[in-house]
Amino acid sequence: MPDIIDKNVVQDVERLGTNPGDPLPMLDGHVSHGRFERVLKDGHFAVTTEIAPPDSADPDEVLARASLFDGYVDAINATDGSGAHCHMSSLAVCAILTRVGYSPILQISCRDRNRIAIQGDTLGAAALGVCNALCLSGDGVGAGDHPEAKPVFDFDSISLTRTLRILRDESRFLSGRKIDLAPKLFIGSSINPFVPPVENRVNQLAKKIEAGAEYIQSQYCFDLPVLKDFMARAVDMGLTENCYILPGVGVLPSARTAKWMRDNVPGVHIPDSVIKRMKQADKPLREGRKICIELMQQIKEIPGVSGVHVMAYRQEKWVGDVVKKSGVLDGRTPWSPNSAETTIGTVN
Amino acid sequence: MYSLRRWSVRHARFMEALYNTVNPAILVTLRGITKVFGTKLDKPITAAEAGLKGLLFDCQMCGSCALSKTGMSCPMNCPKTIRNGPCGGVRPNGMCEVKPDMKCVWVDAWDGASRMKNSDAIKSIEFAVDHRDKGRSTWLKLAREGETVNDKEATNA
Structure with missing residues (x-):
C-alpha cells in the first residue's frame, strides 16, 4: 500500500x-500552462x-479580495486602471495571485503604455x-481621476491582440528581435454587443478573432434579446468554433446605481425595464x-x-452566492487554494 | 471641418469613386515631380495634401492614410486613435465616449463603409501606425513606394 501512495504523490508532484x-x-493542443x-x-x-x-x-x-471567490470562479480578471482610475497595477495583482495558485487574467489596456512597455510587461x-x-482599448483618461494625464493609445485592442500572438507564436518582438522563451499566454479580448453600431459588432468580433483572440469576455449584458441576436450571428459566421465567448453579467445594488452606471460608465447599457424592476x-439588493x-441561467442556454x-x-x-444559486457550474467546484490537491481543472 | 467630414462619410460612395479616379493621376503626377525635383517640393505637396484632406476629412496627417478602408471617416479623429474600431464605450446615441458632442468616428466609419462599393475593406485589420510618419504625406509615400516597386520590377526583369 505505501508504494501506491508514494506513487500517487510522485504523480501528483509531476502533475x-x-x-x-x-x-x-x-497539455497537447493547449497554448498556456493555465487552468x-x-x-x-x-x-x-x-x-x-x-x-x-x-x-x-x-x-x-x-489575497483577501480574491478569497471571496474561492470555489466559485475559474479565473479572476485583474483590471488595469479601470475607469481610468489609478489602483494597484494589474501585473502586480496577477503576480500576487499566481503565488498561491490562482488563475488570474492580466487585463492590458492601451491607454497607459506604449508598445515597448506592453511587450516588456507581457514577458x-x-x-x-x-x-x-x-486585450482592451481602455477607457479614455477623462473618465477617471487624472483627466490631465496623457492618453497613450499607441495600440488599439486589435493591434495589441495581434502583438501578443506574435510574441507567443513567433517568439519575437514586433521589431523582429528574437525572444528566447515565448510568453505562453491564453489570449483574449472584449466585445460590447450592446452599443452602436450594434449591427456591426459581430464584424468587430470577427476582426478580434482574426487578430488572434482565443476567448472573449463581454461588457455587462442586461439585454438578453440583443445578446441572443449577436450570438446567433456569431454562430452563423462560425466565430464560436475557434473562440470561447463569455458574456458579462453584473450585480446591480439599486435602481439609482443602475441609472448612474448607465449614464456615467462608458459602454454600459441597461434597459428601462431592468431599472423599473429594481x-x-x-x-x-436581493x-x-x-x-x-x-441572466446567467438564460445566457448558459444560448448556443x-x-x-x-x-x-x-x-x-x-x-459573487459566490449568485454563481451557486444560478447552478451554472453544474455542481462543479473550481479550484481554490484550499483545495490544492485538486489543481487540475475541476473538482467534482 | 466637422460638418464637411460628416458629409464625406454620408457620401462615401462618391468619395470612393472620386478617390479611385483621381488618386492614380495624383500618384503619376507626383512620381514625375519627385523624379524631377527630388525632395525639393515635398513641403508644398505635403501642405496641399494636409489642406485638402483636412478640409474634407479633418485629416490629422498620420502618414498612413486608411480612409478608403474606414468608410472615409478618419480614424485619427478618434480620441483613442483606434485603427480598428469602435471601442466599447460608444454612447447609446452613437456619440463618442470621450467627446459627447462628436459622432463616434467608427460608427461613422461602418456607416460610410456600408455605402461604399468595397464595403468589406473595413473588415481587414489595420495594424498600429508608425508614429515616425506623422506629419508626412501619404501621397508622396505611395508615389515613392510605387517607384521602388517599379525599380525592383525593372531590376528583376
Whole structure:
C-alpha cells in the first residue's frame, strides 16, 4: 500500500508541481500552462470574475479580495486602471495571485503604455506565472481621476491582440528581435454587443478573432434579446468554433446605481425595464442578485456561449452566492487554494 | 471641418469613386515631380495634401492614410486613435465616449463603409501606425513606394 501512495504523490508532484503557484504542465493542443484554458477546452461552462485592485501596496488585501471567490470562479480578471482610475497595477495583482495558485487574467489596456512597455510587461507577466491576458482599448483618461494625464493609445485592442500572438507564436518582438522563451499566454479580448453600431459588432468580433483572440469576455449584458441576436450571428459566421465567448453579467445594488452606471460608465447599457424592476422591488439588493442569476441561467442556454464573466464592483461578496444559486457550474467546484490537491481543472 | 467630414462619410460612395479616379493621376503626377525635383517640393505637396484632406476629412496627417478602408471617416479623429474600431464605450446615441458632442468616428466609419462599393475593406485589420510618419504625406509615400516597386520590377526583369 505505501508504494501506491508514494506513487500517487510522485504523480501528483509531476502533475501539479510542488507548489500550487507553479505552472501546470502544458497539455497537447493547449497554448498556456493555465487552468482557465483547461476548463474551457474540457468543455465546461466557465465562470470568471473581476477583482478590484486595491488602493494600497498591501498584498494581503489582494489575497483577501480574491478569497471571496474561492470555489466559485475559474479565473479572476485583474483590471488595469479601470475607469481610468489609478489602483494597484494589474501585473502586480496577477503576480500576487499566481503565488498561491490562482488563475488570474492580466487585463492590458492601451491607454497607459506604449508598445515597448506592453511587450516588456507581457514577458514579465508570463515569467511571474500569469497564463492569461485580456486585450482592451481602455477607457479614455477623462473618465477617471487624472483627466490631465496623457492618453497613450499607441495600440488599439486589435493591434495589441495581434502583438501578443506574435510574441507567443513567433517568439519575437514586433521589431523582429528574437525572444528566447515565448510568453505562453491564453489570449483574449472584449466585445460590447450592446452599443452602436450594434449591427456591426459581430464584424468587430470577427476582426478580434482574426487578430488572434482565443476567448472573449463581454461588457455587462442586461439585454438578453440583443445578446441572443449577436450570438446567433456569431454562430452563423462560425466565430464560436475557434473562440470561447463569455458574456458579462453584473450585480446591480439599486435602481439609482443602475441609472448612474448607465449614464456615467462608458459602454454600459441597461434597459428601462431592468431599472423599473429594481425600482419596484421591495428588496433591491436581493432583486439585483436575482436578475443576475436569471441572466446567467438564460445566457448558459444560448448556443455558442462558453461561460459567464461576473462583474460585481463593490458587491464582490455576492459573487459566490449568485454563481451557486444560478447552478451554472453544474455542481462543479473550481479550484481554490484550499483545495490544492485538486489543481487540475475541476473538482467534482 | 466637422460638418464637411460628416458629409464625406454620408457620401462615401462618391468619395470612393472620386478617390479611385483621381488618386492614380495624383500618384503619376507626383512620381514625375519627385523624379524631377527630388525632395525639393515635398513641403508644398505635403501642405496641399494636409489642406485638402483636412478640409474634407479633418485629416490629422498620420502618414498612413486608411480612409478608403474606414468608410472615409478618419480614424485619427478618434480620441483613442483606434485603427480598428469602435471601442466599447460608444454612447447609446452613437456619440463618442470621450467627446459627447462628436459622432463616434467608427460608427461613422461602418456607416460610410456600408455605402461604399468595397464595403468589406473595413473588415481587414489595420495594424498600429508608425508614429515616425506623422506629419508626412501619404501621397508622396505611395508615389515613392510605387517607384521602388517599379525599380525592383525593372531590376528583376
